[in-house]
Amino acid sequence: MANLKDNYDVIVIGGGMGGLTCGTLLAKQGLDVLVAERLPRPGGYCSSLRDEGFSFDPAVGILEGCDKGGVVYQTLTELNVERELELIKLDPANRVAGTDFDILVAAREEGFEDDLKRLSPGEGESIHLFLEECKALYHEMALVSAGSPDLMGLGQKIGFMKDFLLKCSHLRKYSAKSAREVTHSFFTAPKLRAVMHGVAIFLDPDTQASILMNIIGMAANEDICYPKQGGVQALPNILVKALERNGSQIALNTTVNRILVEKGRAIGVELEDGNQIRAKYVVSNIDGKHTFLKLVGEEYLSPKFIKELNTSKIYGSVVSISLGVDMDFRAIGIQSSDLSYCPTNDIGELFSGQPEKSGLMVRLHSLLDSTQAPLGKSTVGIVACVSPITLINYWKLDKDGQKGKEYEAVKENVAGKLIASVEKVVPGLSEHIVYKRIATPITFEKATLNSEGSAMGWYPLPGGKMRSQKTPIKNLYQAGHWTFPGGSVPAVVASGRNAAQLILKETQ
Ligand SMILES: Cc1cc2nc3c(=O)[nH]c(=O)nc-3n(C[C@H](O)[C@H](O)[C@H](O)COP(=O)(O)OP(=O)(O)OC[C@H]3O[C@@H](n4cnc5c(N)ncnc54)[C@H](O)[C@@H]3O)c2cc1C
Structure with a gap:
């Protein structure tokens, strides 16, 4: 195990993409950060394994949000490391095959649309309308995930709400419905529905339709990439280097067993070996239930909050x-x-x-x-x-x-x-x-x-509530897919940025 100090400005529990983003941005601002990660490599689900001459990415397999304007690109740029991540743009973004279709989801979007129309010639208008809705939603998603309402003053919050009401009609409409409901309402041919779900076959069809439509929008906007070398592990590795260059530290093979709480505020952590380390702020990048029910302890939580943790659906x-x-x-x-x-x-x-x-x-x-x-x-x-x-x-x-x-x-x-x-x-x-x-x-x-091996944290139920990086415990924040805005690399990077900004706001 690495040599650890007794005190840090910030301890981040978990070195997934949410935690690494938060820790590295804070280190860049001069804070002394420790990221504690229980596995022997950084990245959490965004990592690669090498064995017997083969390399694999068992979880995250492609990267989104790396295009100019995307949240991953923005973060790397802020850290001055964007040139370290060399990417291949996937074009076609995906191929969706079935028993009676085989279609390329290409950035050359007319090709995709024409192929879909050939699959079900009577549904041309619905196909065009659906793809237009997906593209509009993709742009609206970028607008709302740019910042957390927690970070805004009253004036900004009113502006955000106004934008949400006036400029995000697609997002509002399709976050309230399930993906299955929407594909069934647009299309009658079962194979068209299968192609649409196939673009993100990983996604539970009963989650918010906006997630599926955003991914289809991304594919049409050429925002799906893969590192030229090193698999998806290349991305967390770049963040770790930046963290260390800025004088902060990651401790691998290091499990946090407890979050220390005194007078209602987080004051540090206890590691598996019993070592206690103090910090002004603690950020949890790990499982939502585990964070509060095991690491914090029920004695510090309200019955309402405990009930919510125990009854919320998990992806x-x-x-x-x-x-x-x-x-x-x-x-x-x-x-x-x-x-x-x-x-x-x-x-x-x-x-x-x-x-x-x-x-x-x-x-x-x-x-x-x-x-x-x-x-x-x-x-x-x-x-x-x-x-x-x-x-x-x-x-x-x-x-x-x-x-x-x-x-x-x-x-x-x-x-x-x-x-x-x-x-x-x-x-x-x-x-x-x-x-x-x-x-x-x-x-x-x-x-x-x-x-339960959840792939994306809390389940995004249609019409579900928006979570926050803030927690009921003072000086304890959350980053990652157990908080807003949910699962996937771009989403957890956005949450890590929000958590970092909340801490910076407090320290300034
Ligand atoms: C099979 C699969 C495929 C996926 N494919 C994609 C994809 O292609 N593109 C995409 O964008 N998203 C994909 N996702 C979703 C995406 O991987 C996640 O939403 C995202 O990576 C989660 O990041 P995170 O930072 O929240 O946490 P995690 O990646 O879960 O990281 C949490 C880290 O905390 C560590 N940890 C846990 N407890 C402790 C403790 N007590 N002490 C110290 N460390 C601890 C863990 O070891 C882990 O490294 C996929 C997920 C899965 C499972």
Whole structure:
């Protein structure tokens, strides 16, 4: 473990993208920051693994918001490190394939629109209108996620509310509805609906429609990228270097067990080894329930707040399979690095939890960065969308919550069926596997301590309330996907910025 001081200005618990953003921005402003991360590498879900010559990104697989004007780009620019992240723009952003369609979601947006119209010729007008709504919503999203109302004075707050009411009609309308409701209201052909959900097959169809529509808007705005080298790990690594260059510190393999509270305010943390470290401010970048119910303790919280923590819905997890194969995709003419596969056009079935029918995200990222696989070989990442197979109780843990014999059998069985499904887009895949690693919701929960292996924190229910980086405990803030504005790298970067600005506002 790194040499730690007894005192810091700020301790950030968790080195995911939300925590690293917050810590690095504060370090740049001269504050003495410690980021405590329990894993041996930074980034949380935004990280890459290297094993037996293959590199994989088991969770975050693509980066959004890195274009000029995007929140990731803005943050890197503020830290003067934007040139350190060399990116490849994904064009096509995605390929969505099914039993009776195969479509490129290209930045050349007319191509995408025309292809959709060919799929269902009678629905041209609805297709055009829907894509226009997605693009408008993408721009409105940028407007509201630029700053937290917590940071605004009264005048700014009134301006923000006015903008929200007058300029964000799409966002208001589609945040109140579910994605499933909206695709069903726009389109009648099941395959059109499947394509639209396929663009973000990872996304639960019962979440706010605005999330799906924002992703479709991003694809049409060419804002989907991948690092030229180093996988998605390149991004947190750049932040760590900037943090250290500014005189602050990250302690890896360091678990925080308790947030110290005195007279209603956070005064530091206690580590797993019992070491207590003081700080003027503490930022939690970790699981929302864990932060308050375990690290703070119920004695400091109101019954209403505890009830809210215990009853709020949590976003589901996923199954992620990393394969090394002795196939050369480039040589056999496979071009799209990222594709979604829909084994059925029925949205209910795609998210029903039957592995044979589950919607899949397939990443062939050695096509983007040839150093990710040995010569003549390739990588395949498969992520099965949120559904009952991604619920923690599907995996048959034993009574003590440990992985038993049954767990291994269920895992192999599910993975086998998912791989068989991917063979429809990568023929012969199962005969060429030379490396396999399977991550289930249990793997994600054990590694990151996100409750139930949640992929995106609190569930964005249609019409759900907006959370804040502020907490009921003075000097304790939150960053990451258990706070506003929710899951995904751009969202947690925005939350880390908000948390940093709230602390800076207090210190000035
Ligand atoms: C399979 C999968 C695919 C995804 N794909 C994408 C994608 O392509 N693009 C995208 O934008 N988003 C994607 N997401 C969502 C995105 O990964 C998350 O919303 C985001 O990365 C969360 O960042 P975070 O900073 O909130 O926290 P996390 O990434 O969860 O990081 C929290 C960190 O805190 C550490 N920690 C926990 N408890 C403690 C403790 N007590 N002490 C010290 N450290 C602790 C954990 O080890 C972890 O490193 C994906 C998620 C998953 C699971």
